[in-house]
Amino acid sequence: MWSRWKLLDLGRRFVNYKPWRWRSSGACDRALEYKVGDKIHGFTIDQITPIPDLFLVAMKLSHDSTGAKYFHVAREDANNLFSVQFRTTPMDSSGVPHVLEHTVLCGSKKYPCRDPFFKMLNRSLATFMNAFTASDYTLYPFSTQNSKDFQNLLSVYLDAVFFPCLRELDFWQEGWRLEHENPSDPQSRLVFKGVVFNEMKGAFTDNERIFSQSLQNQLLPDHTYSVVSGGSPLSIPDLSWEQLKQFHATHYHPSNARFFTYGNLPLEQHLRQIQEEALNKFQRTEPNTAVPAQKLWDTPREYHVTCGPDKFATDPTKQTTIGVSFLLPDITDIFESFTLSLLSSLLIDGPNSPFYKALIESGLGTDFSPDVGYNGHTREAFFSVGLQGISDTHIEMVKEIINKTIDEIIEKGFEDNRVEALLQKIEIQMKHQSTSFGLALSSYIASCWNHEGDPIELLNLGGQVTRFRKCLKENPKFLQEKVKQYFKNNQHRLTLSMNPDEKYYEKQAQMESEKLKEKIDCLSMEDKRHIYEKGLELQASQSKPQDATCLPALKVSDIEPNLPFTELETTLAAGEIPVQYCAQPTNGVVYFRAFSSLNTLPEELRPYVPLFCSVLTKMGCGIYDYREQAQQIELKTGGMSVSPHVIPDDSDLDIYEQGVLFSSLCLDRNLSDMMHLWSEIFNNPHFEDEEHFKVLVKMSAQELSNGIANSGHLYASIRASRTLTPAGDLLETFSGMDQVRLMKRVAEMPDIKSVLRKLPRIKKYLLNCDNMRCSVNATPQQMSQAGKEVEIFLKNLGRSKKERKFVRPHVIEKPIDCKSIDGNLVNHPTRKLVTDPTFKPCQMKTHFVLPFPVNYVGEGVRTVPYSHPDYASLRILARLMTAKFLHTEIREKGGAYGGGAKLGTNGIFTFYSYRDPNSVQTLQSFEKAVSWAKSGKFTEADIEEAKLSVFSAVDAPIAPSDKGMDHFLYGLSNEMKQGHREKLFGVSREQLINVSNKYLRSGQSTRGLAILGPDNSNIEKDPSWVIR
């Protein structure tokens, strides 16, 4: 994987924290018993600092003989994390760090089998395993809740990074190679293949990616940031195997390494294992990998790039992107970075920010330019602002607006309550708990630590907030002066513009074929024979039965047989509305949700429900206009959002529930304010401001269209399932390509009134308590107060004056198991599901022609619902097929970035591929996978592995905010989940073969197919395909 980290950007997303109570923290107490100077297994402790705000103790250590750096965070969290990070600073765009990241995972000294990394996915209960190549470091993280598993994974990770085999065949498979299109036919033409080669071709179909990449390359042009660390597709074929090995020798050395561990497992054990299995075999070296400071410019610069045409652009004449970026100080200056990241939030976040008002509301473009705001993943940070979706003729105007806005801010400053809202947000972010705190920390510290910044100082957010408040108090113009210094008076600024070129992909293909010709022209007959033989050798080695017995593994018997039950209590409020209460250690945060049914909504309004949801909390309500409402939401809550849901029934594929979920969170002390906001949104939402509505529509249309390159496989899967169940049809309407197209049409309308007028109509059917249920997750102490607030909210809600008819008359009621405090219920509450007796599943094949050089393929097969006895077998089968067959066929042999099979809770068995150079051939691989499964060519050990892998998902940690959601949304009780668990344990070889025959054999069930990708002559010739 290749990524440019941008996590824990405080202003813009949730920070993921999972604190427990400080007092009961055994892991922290143990950490505090160590002393600075203590020597443990070759390491010396340099610093121990408790950070009570985050309920952790941070420790810095260094390795005596190699100088390796080590950072440990002790915290009462069982989801332990390890990561090792190397500073990788390439000086060309051959993608050497990225290819290396892939190849070290292909086999190592102690674990010489092919692909130990992917094999461990099936031999472990890891909650996360991955590897990332950033611009200037490569990171290998994993997390698990099981201590034996931690040791196993640590052993595999250490051996992979320090003692990889780096075989030539691995380089060919993962990096790039010349190979015959059909490897067994020496007459077929030679082409470029390789996983990273295709991955990067796919990555640059994303125009936002092209923009961000150029931005970094041009703004920091003097050293490693001027190249593409992931590899530019045309430069990857310049990389040699020798260069790869050399890069490993110089960069993957302990003296250039940073180790990070997190969680409640004892530190000593980690240190011993790392020392014994890796570090004691090395001597100190001088890594020379530091990035020098960027030389500052005397005058601003401009640059222009081209990209592919956006097929879904809301207005084809407005496809230009422009951004102005300013270089900021070194990210190791932690307080300055903190200040500038807050300042960036004030400048661009939400409808009250000056750049939103000046740029977004100018109507010139569709949305901000990519990477807008503070970017702290390079040694010097930068701030960027601009617009996308503008007309070429408006470039100068946008630049002027940006300059003028900066001048205005220097003069006027910011409103006090916006600064206060931002600081409150940091408080709620520190308290809100997620299940991946360790991973979030690891990425949060990675960039700063990479350049010798202090990770402990970085984690001391409370201290930074205090200092920030002090600066503001002492100097009311503190922020304005920063704007003057870093924006107005900064000569190191880049104006980057990007335009689509209709022939972009054609030109790229042309350059690729020139490169190919150049490579082929210099081949001798001998070379060609060698290429043919190597191709066959690679194919043979990929097809060989694989022996993974050298790898450590957990066993199914290591898995907890019983599910920990979540205690829930559901009572009736306002007379008849069920409210589910789930008491959890939420650390002073309340989570409130409501689900409202769409059963009475007229058919023609349904496609507009997603739009309704996305604007409902952004248009104003009651006495608040949309700006004041945004301000209230920021001040009083951690977020309020609304989303459409299609919920499959657990026992019948033709039945589903349709509705809208309202979600929110706030600090205990703000609950009544938040519920008041919900009240106003439900009772008095505003739907009048046409101009503001237009802005919101353009932004969502742009977001949907930008998402296709990254989520193409999801769109293909949703489309493939559309004709298989009635729920599938609705899902396509809400979240599929149909929705993308609808939004494009709406955004292009010259007069949007007709759409705006639909919103109050949808409101009438949806925003009342006719068919609603609620849930609260909070601390036990907060529950009775929360109950009172919910009661007040519900009593204030309107009811329909007349009894509304269900649009689909076939309603199936399912009881909600309600515990009443006094034990007797008068009206038993129900969930009201629907069915459509006229629906018949049918086959459908759709090809969406997109101007991408890669495909996303999806095939759906209708099988059985969750509580059916065969569901567990199909779930294990999907995992088994992915690990033991599809991964080899689609990724290793086919060169796609990913592919596999999965079983959804909607009972659809889906085959998919991601960034795939093939399309029709991949469909054949899906068929072959079924034959493989039917013939039973798998072992008991394979089944055991598939089970482990499924359980690592089943037993993934659930955050306190999300406990009980299976029950609230899907109606799944603890007992039903335990029943499914037992069936998973019991799945046998016979059952797996049996379900392959019964459901997946061609001609046996109804299936749907969809491909997103370039023109395809095979598909065009086949009349069974619908081309769109």
Ligand SMILES: [Zn+2]
């Ligand atoms: Zn990759």
